[in-house]
Amino acid sequence: MSTTFTVDEPRAFSALDQEDDEGFLYTRWGNPTVRQLETKLAAMEGAEDCRAYASGMAAISALLLSRLSAGDRIVASDVLYPGTAELVRHTLPRMGIEVATVDTSDLNKVEAALQEPAKMAWIETPANPIMRLTDIAGVATLAHDAGAELAVDSTFATPVGTRPIELGADYVVHSLTKYIGGHGDALGGAVLANTDRLEALQLEATVHYGGVLSPFNAWLIMRGAATLPIRMAAHEAGALAVAEALQNHDAVTRVIYPGLESHPQHDLARTQMDNFSGMLTFGVDGGQAVAERMMKELQVVHYAVSLGHHRSLIYWMPTADLMESTYHLEGQQLDAYHSYAGDGVFRLSVGLEDPEDIIKDLTSVL
Ligand SMILES: *Cc1c(COP(=O)(O)O)cnc(C)c1O
Secondary structure (H helix, E strand, C coil): CCCECCCCCCCCCCHHHCCCCCCCCECCCCCHHHHHHHHHHHHHHCCCEEEEECCHHHHHHHHHHHHCCCCCEEEEECCCCHHHHHHHHHHHHHCCCEEEEECCCCHHHHHHHCCCCCCEEEEECCECCCCECCCHHHHHHHHHHCCCEEEEECCCCHHHHCCHHHHCCCEEEEECCCCCCCCCCCCCEEEEECHHHHHHHHHHHHHHHCCECCHHHHHHHHHHHCCHHHHHHHHHHHHHHHHHHHHCCCCEEEEECCCCCCCCCHHHHHHHCCCCCCEEEEEECCHHHHHHHHHHHCCCCEECCCCCCCCCEEEEEEHHHHHHHHHCCCHHHHHHHHHHHCCEEEEEECCCCCHHHHHHHHHCCC
């Protein structure tokens, strides 16, 4: 937990003069406990290296703000985690960065958007909250042909399911708060990439923006990460059982889970995901009223945001509200969102409870 470390020879005071092999000096620059987590995450992702941050959003803003400058252009998925979607749409343009948002599940649209020069392409797969997938290898080829780097938010998939670096991505980001930590008790985030890219990130984002991970959280997240493979197997099995039960329920209009054959991109899910994860969405008629019943009556599933925890978590995501606050989609893009989500979806993170208990709990309020 130490914030500072004794030095045995004179050291430069500026991060600009920092050498790689000088050892630890101050925890904002680097810390042995955090470093241990970074080393493990890099091994899990098949990445050269990793930098950990205080939250998923700290990792995402570190990467976007340090990599992009005024006059640059980014092509980003039109459906992303709301924090990222708002940062991309509201903050980047204010810094003079041009933003093009496209439905990245359609490679033709990605190719068209990359006709104009871009520094970076940004995707999230599966994408919050509609569980839409993007073909990572396909977008990597298009991005590289256009001279752009590809960043993938792989939080929903986890390295157990998908390893984007192997598929050609240049950066992978995670909210460690979710599956990797896995217990709902520590915020954290990570950026994974090759050593050169992370050295640039280290100086500007880690040392100067300073949104670093606490060593205490690094320790909690490492303890959680040790069980990630067996937790993901259990999350997947539970999610499949719950998805099938909901699909057969009269009150449910639609279930979207990559592991179901009914997912519009099930074939891509089978090639790109070794584990379908524990995230699914479903629709019902009169979602708002059902949400209110859930808040009062659920016994096993918690009505709360976040995901990837041992506990099942559910939240109502109404389409109109999200469009107004976050996505601002129109025309074809709005139609494409509607085709997944209708007027809204319940986003369900299937936890590690007995799937029969989860099904019984949910069907009691449907
Ligand atoms: C939660 C989440 C984030 C943000 O992570 P925090 O740790 O909450 O800052 C980013 N992307 C995805 C896909 C997420 O689910």
